[in-house]
Each structure stands twice: as C-alpha cells, then as structure tokens.
Amino acid sequence: MAKNNGVFCHEPDVIGARINVRYFLALGALLLSGPQLAAQDTPKTVVGPRNVYLADGADALFAGDAEEGVRLTLKALEFAHGSRETKFAHANLCAGYAMLDKPLTALEHCNWVIERDPNYWRAYNNRAIVYLKLGRYEESEADIARGQALRPGSDKLKTVKGMLLDETDPVTESIEIDERRSVTDDGDDVEERK
C-alpha cells in the first residue's frame, strides 16, 4: 500500500508483484549465470505482475508522480482482469486524482469502489480526504467514522482525522517551560512560546 499526503493507493498484489520481480530477477540471474540450463531446452516460466500497468501506476503514485500514476492506472483499467483489479484501479484513481487536486473526479472513483465494496476502509479513508478538499467536512467526518469502525485504531485514519480537525478546529502549539522545582509551586518565572 502506498501513501501520499494521507491518500492511500492500493497496490493490488504489489507485494506479490515485488516478490515476483525478485523472483524474475533471480530467474534472470540464474539464466545468465547458467547458460547450460538454457541449453537443456527445459521449460521456462517468466513470473511478473498480472497487470503491469496497475503495479507501475501504484509505484508512480507512491513516488508522488500523480500524473504518471493516473495515466498508468487508466491504462490498467483497460486491461483489468476481474472485479478485484478493477476495484483497485478505481481506488488508485481516486487517490491519484485527489493528489492532482481534482477532487470531483476522485470522488467518482471513490464512490464507484464504495458502492461495490462498502467494507473497504481504504476507500473511506480516501473519500474522507476528497470530501475534505471539497470542504464537505461533515461527510468527511462520517467517512472517517465508517473507516474507523471497519479498521479501529488505524493510524492512517487518525492522520485524516487530524487533517479534518486542522480545518474545522485549528489550534496552535503552546509550550510553557517552568523552572520551578515543584509543579505545584506558585511563582511567576514561567517562559512561554506560542
């Protein structure tokens, strides 16, 4: 899973894809270092991600290149195999468009995912950010609550909640330093920074 500005893009089988890439590299090394094996005319299997565009798009989003991420993910949507890949593509497009500051387009993709999988907490997380960008704070809060119900204690949802609170109830940090020995002592020698 990738994170950017609190937006999460799902990398479908990306861990698997990375492992597969490792396998692929290992296989390549084996083939390069063992020409005798190739010469034996044994069957060869090339292992890699099923939807390369989806994995590459997620990587681009992860790297912060939203434009490239969206471009590749749209391509991935064309070649998506099955509902799972389609769902992940839409979820990543939601994240990508949110990163591109196109919240309305992002919202369409998030809604698409949530309509089909109402228990997918990451989609609520992303949609909460989209709502936040649109200034629809109540809907954002509702999505955070739904996400937290599905994924209690999620650090990512706490981050979005913090972003929401910064918008609705902004605060400034204040640190007082008290040189007195006892916390209960009275006195005036208090330094303050706001």
Place this chain on the structure above:
Amino acid sequence: MMLRSASRFAIAAVLAASAAAATDDVEQVDSSTDRVPLHTMIPDYPQVARRDRIEGEVQVCFDITRDGLPQRIAVRKSTNRLFEKPARKAVRDSTWVPLKKGEVDAGIKACRTFRFSLVPVQKDEPDGQ
C-alpha cells in the same frame, strides 16, 4: 620550651584563621534555584500528539555541571510518554551560566516542567454585510 609551644599556638591560630577565611570565600549554589539559564531549548510538539490533539506535562530533573551543562537527566513526572523524549532532548540541548570561581554546587537537582498545550485559533470572521 615556652617559646616552642608559643610558636605552635601561633601557627595553629594562623591555620585556623586561614581556614575560616577560605570557608567564607566558598559560596554554595543551589542548582534548583540559583543557576541562571544561558540557552533554553524549547522542545518540538510531538506530531502524533498534535494530530490526536493530546496535551500534557512533563517534569524533567537533572544535575548541572560547573560548566553549565545538564547531566543525569531523568523524567520525574509525566502525563503522557509522547512528551518525554522531546522534553529530555530540550534539557540536553540547554545550557546554564558556568559557576564562578569560589562557587560550589550544593548538589541539589534542578527541575524543569514542560507544559504542552494546544490553543484554539480564532478564525477570522468575514466582515458582516
């Protein structure tokens, strides 16, 4: 014989007088109250605490060396562990005015309390029309 004991008495009297004078020159300095801060480092507000709107208080106690550096820094009281690390670091990076010649540390620990709080920001209201 009389002369020898008189000279011993005189030497003893001189030694006693000089010892008394030396005691008068030494000034006991209480680190908990008398040491003057030279550079006070203000800790950073922990990001997670700010995100989750957590406030808290930490009391850190420590010794101050003759040179004005803190040592044996320890958290004495804390309302949330999130604040302990930045508080300790702030003390570690702070300095005090070194002791002058003739001043002696009384060996009492100094303590510093850090209060981390979040103050609501007043939003600018648009002019009423």
